[in-house]
Amino acid sequence: MYDSDLNDERDRLVELAMESVARRGGDISKATLATDTQVARAKIDRLFPEEADLAAALVERWFRPLVAIMEDVLAAELPPNRKMYEFFARRFDYLRALFQRDPATFALFVELGDSHWEEVRSYVDLGDHYLSEIIAQAQADGYFPGLTINHALSLINQMLVTYVQPMFLIMIPEKLSEDKLAQIVDTVFAGLSASDRGAAGVSKLRIA
Amino acid sequence: MYDSDLNDERDRLVELAMESVARRGGDISKATLATDTQVARAKIDRLFPEEADLAAALVERWFRPLVAIMEDVLAAELPPNRKMYEFFARRFDYLRALFQRDPATFALFVELGDSHWEEVRSYVDLGDHYLSEIIAQAQADGYFPGLTINHALSLINQMLVTYVQPMFLIMIPEKLSEDKLAQIVDTVFAGLSASDRGAAGVSKLRIA
Numbered sequence: 564m565y566d567s568d569l570n571d572e573r574d575r576l577v578e579l580a581m582e583s584v585a586r587r588g589g590d591i592s593k594a595t596l597a598t599d600t601q602v603a604r605a606k607i608d609r610l611f612p613e614e615a616d617l618a619a620a621l622v623e624r625w626f627r628p629l630v631a632i633m634e635d636v637l638a639a640e641l642p643p644n645r646k647m648y649e650f651f652a653r654r655f656d657y658l659r660a661l662f663q664r665d666p667a668t669f670a671l672f673v674e675l676g677d678s679h680w681e682e683v684r685s686y687v688d689l690g691d692h693y694l695s696e697i698i699a700q701a702q703a704d705g706y707f708p709g710l711t712i713n714h715a716l717s718l719i720n721q722m723l724v725t726y727v728q729p730m731f732l733i734m735i736p737e738k739l740s741e742d743k744l745a746q747i748v749d750t751v752f753a754g755l756s757a758s759d760r761g762a763a764g765v766s767k768l769r770i771a
Numbered sequence: 772m773y774d775s776d777l778n779d780e781r782d783r784l785v786e787l788a789m790e791s792v793a794r795r796g797g798d799i800s801k802a803t804l805a806t807d808t809q810v811a812r813a814k815i816d817r818l819f820p821e822e823a824d825l826a827a828a829l830v831e832r833w834f835r836p837l838v839a840i841m842e843d844v845l846a847a848e849l850p851p852n853r854k855m856y857e858f859f860a861r862r863f864d865y866l867r868a869l870f871q872r873d874p875a876t877f878a879l880f881v882e883l884g885d886s887h888w889e890e891v892r893s894y895v896d897l898g899d900h901y902l903s904e905i906i907a908q909a910q911a912d913g914y915f916p917g918l919t920i921n922h923a924l925s926l927i928n929q930m931l932v933t934y935v936q937p938m939f940l941i942m943i944p945e946k947l948s949e950d951k952l953a954q955i956v957d958t959v960f961a962g963l964s965a966s967d968r969g970a971a972g973v974s975k976l977r978i979a
Binding site: 642644645647648649652717718721722724725738739741742743744745746747748749750751752753754755756757758759760761762763764 | 850852853855856857860925926929930932933946947949950951953954955956957958959960961962963964965966967968969970971972
């Protein structure tokens, strides 16, 4: 069998596995996947040699559209503020549509993501990598003066977390909007800098 | 018995109830409180007529130091950026110390808070009320031009959420610091405004 055929088969089985997870309302093993889909266990073993391969494939399937969005945005010819907005807004729109279509299944997959943090982590790291590229582009244009890329990354991740962490779609969907997201990105580009503007006060100076 | 004696007794029992929750690793009822503390059920019934009264007292006890911090900060003579920083930083410091002293018990109380959202909500609303006062003071000084207080409140709550939601202390304690909090508050004061600085692009104009 050609590799591409194998990948197609694996993809089809992952789709069935996603449906099976949604129906069961919880995590699945290779054994329950065989029961639920009537696919031969031998075939499942060939496509997913280890249990961890099935879990990794499910996580990959969840993140695939989000990775595609990030890559599209990174490749686009846009100024850095527009690029950062699109980077967050398009993923937010995608996740919100998913949430609205089926809130219970959405919550289930978010919960499963928490329990597969090791597999999820690499996608979070990939998001950080792409956001760092946007930050570097912004700094080349004079934004975020004095901050290292990593420090700007950490601050921006914190300020935008409600538009990335899917649990906020479950907790406060009515408080999240593209308009607010745009205002936060505008605030970041207008105000983020390494210079101390006094919010923390001068207690450190007094101690020194 | 005088009301103040009754309050003292209720406080003592709430302290015992907090310890009992921590020991059990889960929610308690009036019955389990009587078993755990050897306090007579009749006395517990007098101090907490309904199960909901016990739950409300536990939530009140959790939020009491946080409310005291907020009231102290609101009463302080500080410029609005300093006040907003202290408003978040002092509660963050308090919660972080609690987390560091006993991460498991901290996580337990956060989880119980989620399951008593109705009791918790009034403290969240109180926090919004106080933050609105700080925003009004800031706007009197010319900050956040063009935004309604409620809209500024929503944006600021979103940008600062990692320093308020205790689950972030559990998830990413190493990424949170007073320095970053100060830089976010500085960013908010330097950059937050109703004016469109272009992050969202002109697609709406094109549609119009």
